[in-house]
Amino acid sequence: MSADEARELRKQGINPGDVEWEAQGIAESIAWPRVRAAVTGLTPNGDPIEGDYKFTDEFPMAEGFEENVEFFELTYEDPALVSLGRRFHAIAPLLWLKAGARGIRIDEIDTERGWSLPDGAAYGVLFDITQWAGFVEAVQAREDAGRPLSHAFVVSDSVTGYQQVVSRLSSSLDTTRLYADYLRTFEINTTNDDEVALVPAEKGSPAGSRPAAQKSL
Known part of the structure; x- marks a missing residue:
């Protein structure tokens, strides 16, 4: 999060480690949702992801992966x-x-x-x-x-x-x-x-x- 966002949260009595603080961090707000979406094939809203993976095997992103995370x-x-x-x-x-x-x-x-x-x-x-x-x-x-x-x-x-x-x-x-x-x-x-x-x-x-x-x- 930005310095301004961190400052505003501290004014509200919210500090690092608190649920509200961590929810605004890169991990919980960006990285984890992206990984979760890739594995499940669903957006955070529950909609199928559009598009295809085009690597060795080409398949719809909405299929997700068999692997777990x-x-x-x-x-x-x-x-x-x-x-x-x-x-x-x-x-x-x-x-x-x-x-x-x-x-x-x-x-x-x-x-x-x-x-x-x-x-x-x-x-x-x-x-x-x-x-x-x-x-x-x-x-x-x-x-x-x-x-x-x-x-x-x-x-x-x-x-x-x-x-x-x-x-x-x-x-x-x-x-x-x-x-x-x-x-x-x-x-x-x-x-x-x-x-x-x-x-x-x-x-x-x-x-x-x-x-x-x-x-x-």
Whole structure:
């Protein structure tokens, strides 16, 4: 937005990060709508886009693309809350990206079973290390079925406990210890109480909801 537009919004008490401010930015007002229109084949008003793509394959723009798109932005999270597992939903998109950005994303902690490995996911998360046996069995079952995982995330404050679980998994499986490895990866130049962790916040879908940084088409 222009300096004049920013000044006017500040006069109204609207600041960077507020919904009203972000809606006027290049991302939400121009870039995202254009990408959304290209993928869906529809204008922001819901009308079919006129014209044809004329590249290797020529086809109407209104057909859109089979591919999907998600938008991410970084937010700052309290490392203490992250380490306690109270911000899992905020870092969930990063785990999905690290595992290859394929299949179902694990967005919530499974408190009953202690681990999560949806059938359509390319990775699994062991939340309660005492439930490692069931998790290892499920991971092995996926491999035996010819649908091996790309990554396994293990929540543990103990390096030894983490290593013991990893030793029971396939050596070809990439593994990460949560939340220590995650916090080290995204640590920035801060000290003491000023520490923050960077994560993508989920901003909901084009259809509506806005809980926290990605937008899905």
